[in-house]
């Protein structure tokens with residue numbers, strides 16, 4: 312086993328991708344210095360500042376240049392430092408990257424990865440703490456990946472880089488420095504669009520994303536002490552979504568809780584709930600219960616932010632509601 | 636590279652006589668093609684329903700620029716994008732079919748007039764979002780810089796686009812990284828129904844828009860965009876600087892669009908057409924518009940070539956007749972082509 316972190320695994324995985332394919336280039340704000348969370352640490356030293364490029368604070372140009380570079384033969388992996396800044400790049404992503412292959416009748420490809428990170432819990436305030444993945448999930452043409460651990464980074468980031476469509480990888484700042492043991496032989500790439508069953512159980516299915524995967528596993532541990540056997544599934548990629556794995560679980564358990572850190576309102580949980588009820592209506596024994604943040608901006612004050620953040624307690628309440 | 640690629644390897648010498656005739660031919664082809672797009676609204680009501688934007692008046696700028704390209708160069712454009720692929724040699728039948736939304740279209744009917752693409756000829760496409768493609772051009776130029784084969788990118792856009800953040804972000808990066816890109820701003824003095832001096836601080840101050848280059852420490856040049864030879868010389872010189880690692884240029888190409896911004900947009904069933912030019916319809920400036928018509932670059936360039944003895948008048952008539960046949964054929968092909976099968980709209984969401 313090798314002891315590592317999520318952030319270090321991002322850097323190591325990028326380095327491996329750059330070693331394997333010289334078309335892979337990395338650019339973004341401060342990436343040549345490692346970035347604020349050290350996710351690109353060491354890349355400029357290893358591959359030079361021609362392939363690991365610091366950009367001006369120009370999110371539209373970062374994303375737009377990635378599109379042009381990808382259409383011209385490179386495989387750019389660009390970084391938007393916080394997902395909160397993605398509004399400035401959204402036209403490029405939504406009207407550019409996501410549509411070029413389609414509008415050109417398949418003539419153009421945009422094999423780019425946009426890495427960013429979200430999530431609250433670090434007293435970042437309303438503009439540095441959001442979970443905005445549902446904005447991206449709504450756009451045909453984009454793939455959306457949310458790794459919940461160093462292992463998932465190692466399994467999924469290479470597949471994102473190898474993909475010929477634009478892929479957004481939303482990392483978690485809360486998980487960046489969590490310690491984790493990875494196998495000595497490394498983690499083999501796994502296909503986008505495959506969920507992972509992290510714990511098998513008979514009584515209720517908990518689908519959780521990113522940081523909430525760990526909250527769900529903790530909830531399952533506590534539920535087990537009460538004799539409740541929860542199944543925990545990490546969809547890992549929100550687009551494409553592995554509905555088959557989720558539905559197969561719900562058919563067995565009859566109950567579903569969907570948990571994410573983003574606000575419930577208009578969130579990915581609503582989409583998963585809708586797809587599951589359409590696929591498994593007669594297998595459901597209770598309404599699907601969603602866990603997410605309240606419909607407010609993320610507050611700054613520690614006390615308020617802790618109250619805002621959904622976690623194990625909210626998942627336990629949701630399971631109780633689903634079992635009621 | 637596709638055969639017939641209109642290259643002169645970025646030569647800086649004045650174009651040879653055959654090259655001048657080639658340039659006139661392309662200008663005439665663009666004009667005829669777009670006149671046919673325009674007449675489709677009345678001759679075949681309902682065949683085109685969305686947005687089209689014509690480049691009449693800018694043919695000299697388009698052809699002069701395209702004539703300066705070398706094999707392996709790439710271009711990107713706004714939604715006013717019919718002219719460039721015509722000059723690059725894209726099949727006009729496939730283009731007309733795309734504008735008519737047919738399955739035989741250049742993009743299978745998924746793109747349309749604003750979204751033509753022909754990457755095999757170096758055309759990375761048109762975008763319906765004003766200024767969206769300017770950073771794409773920087774990225775493509777960055778890829779060219781990394782390839783190190785001396786290739787360059789030319790990015791075409793309107794004067795209005797220079798008020799977008801994407802314009803400023805792109806020029807800064809292009810100049811900072813000395814990217815091999817030429818930004819050609821076709822200044823037709825209007826953004827739909829707004830005149831430049833109403834929305835551009837430089838225009839309001841009576842300055843050329845090329846001064847915007849100064850803010851990014853790059854070369855900015857204003858050129859008469861109705862003169863294809865002048866545009867060719869300017870863009871060829873800019874491309875030579877780009878290839879030599881001397882960075883980007885902002886070329887302000889002064890043109891006048893001879894049609895309204897675009898066709899009328901209306902609900903299904905309401906016949907569409909091209910309304911009167913905004914100079915007249917909105918600003919009541921008949922004199923400005925008539926002066927622009929008198930300066931129409933297509934007949935003017937023909938006249939110049941005939942007067943200079945480069946092109947015989949009868950030969951000019953003959954080449955124009957050949958072009959009209961080509962466009963007749965493009966229209967016929969597009970009209971006779973099938974509409975796409977409904978499920979073909981599900982293709983190409985992901986590569």
Ligand SMILES: Cc1ncc(C[n+]2csc(CCOP(=O)(O)OP(=O)(O)O)c2C)c(N)n1
Nearest residue numbers: 715763764765793794795796823825826827
């Ligand atoms: C981002 C964006 N805003 C507004 C529009 C609507 N629009 C389409 S063309 C246009 C005018 C653009 O003027 P200019 O850049 O000068 O180009 P021209 O049409 O004159 O060639 C506007 C406002 C758009 N397509 N995209």
Ligand SMILES: [Mg+2]
Nearest residue numbers: 793794823825
């Ligand atoms: Mg204009």
